[in-house]
Amino acid sequence: MLHSADELVDPAILDKVRGWRDYVEAKLGFRNHWYPILLSSEVEEGRPVTAMLCGENLLLNRIDGEVFCIRDRCLHRGVKFSRKPECHTKATITCWYHGYTYRWSDGRLTDVIAAPDTRIVDGNRGVRAYPVREAKGLVFVFMGDREGNVPPLADDVPPGFLDDDNFVIARHQVVASNWRHGVENGFDTTHIYIHRESRLIQEGNMVLPLGFAPSQTKSFEISDPEDGPVGVIETYGPHVVPAFEGRVEGETVLTVPSDITGKNLVPSTISMWMPCALKVDPWPSPTTTQFEFYVPIDDTRHLYVQTLGTRATTPEEERAFTREFNNRWAYYALEEFNGPDIWAREAAEEGYADDRQWIDEALFEADENIVAFRRLAARRNRGVQRPADIRN
Ligand code: FES
Structure with a gap:
């Protein structure tokens, strides 16, 4: 049950928890940790695949053998890329709606196909991109926001x-x-x-x-x-x-x-x-x-x-x-x-x-x-x- 926009657990209950409050609050899991979310064999070259982790919709793709992961939500109107994934180049994904185009490697917005000269492409905007590692036949995603400070x-x-x-x-x-x-x-x-x-x-x-x-x-x-x-x-x-x-x-x-x-x-x-x-x-x-x-x-x-x-x-x-x-x-x-x-x-x-x-x-x-x-x-x-x- 959602108690407010930012609360999944009733604050009155959290106030009574002694010793492990964060654990009770972590209904969606802990952030800034690594999680296995797919088998390596489930992420094929050039075939984007969806997953959900800690409540976030993700989209993964394998490019030249390496797996990348971005949030499955366009900046423009919030639609999911996965409704109709379009990859006009190997390194990018384009939103099917108006053509916002993002790099898989860092999520950066590179172009808007339907409006080539738009000022919205300023080099700073992008969707979230998450670090990925493969090990023991599993794809691990770092559900985190600590760019440059990702633990092993x-x-x-x-x-x-x-x-x-x-x-x-x-x-x-x-x-x-x-x-x-x-x-x-x-x-x-x-x-x-x-x-x-x-x-x-x-x-x-x-x-x-x-x-x-x-x-x-x-x-x-x-x-x-x-x-x-x-x-x-x-x-x-x-x-x-x-x-x-x-x-x-x-x-x-x-x-x-x-x-x-x-x-x-x-x-x-x-x-x-x-x-x-x-x-x-x-x-x-x-x-x-x-x-x-x-x-x-x-x-x-x-x-x-x-x-x-x-x-x-x-x-x-x-x-x-x-x-x-x-x-x-x-x-x-x-x-x-x-x-x-x-x-x-x-x-x-x-x-x-x-x-x-x-x-x-x-x-x-x-x-x-x-x-x-x-x-x-x-x-x-x-x-x-x-x-x-x-x-x-
Ligand atoms: Fe994605 Fe408009 S909603 S480009």
Whole structure:
């Protein structure tokens, strides 16, 4: 719900939030961060493609192999170029309406085809152009306004993701929930309750308890360097207590297998990284790592980017992992196991729809790692994306 031109969250609610106000306000995500928004294979040479990120309509194109990104809105009358993309030269896009023409590389207005001598082309006007990097088969866009001061992509992805020998296969889908429900579900150590009937447990030869609860000892660490990825790392060890038996008023109502003999013990760590990336390591097998991104599309949708990575240095190893991914993990891990995660996020969207739940929620000890990430995100974000950022 929009409360005023510049407010997505009721100020009365924000005033009651203690410790993570920016996080609650960041309904559209954080500004001045890198986000993966498309697969590299989805941006073809000379074929503009649309995307939405943090509420902004974007248009991307590949020119001589390099991907560029501009805002999909003409300065003149505000129409979208994507209604009818016209690229009369490789380096420019022309608005279909009156011929305002812009450079892909910097968004600068170069000509008005229907009025060649217009004074509006003064060398200063243009549409927003966003920095782009490609890595691991993904197109990352820097949703930011800090020209000349763009942090490295490595600061906004989990450690290890960009390693040269990390061979990654990625896919994505739109989920009907705010991005923060993706973040908090993935990093939630007791949400595995929803996975107790997953077929992946048998397929991966695993033992998965009903939940992990921290003992008296804090079960996570915070990585908070000046430069480099910022995140919260939950490590499984003696300080977390697995629950294999479910009781209601003293009566055992559920049990899951607890014998770990000969089983794969995965994962050992789960970590959440700014602005919106999860690392589950190892998962779903002892030789693979799942990296996920919950990318804000707008206030009620996120792009769920799922990737699996493995150490591979030769084309043969990459082909072997691609076969394993297609035959096994694409279904058992990314669809069957992660299906309930998507369902849970969409259910949480209902619960938090009017934002009051941010101050009404009854968190418990096991949510401490989530609270730690909220605090960290509120302190280390590089800006909150607001409705005014979309208009200007
Ligand atoms: Fe784009 Fe007029 S609206 S040129």
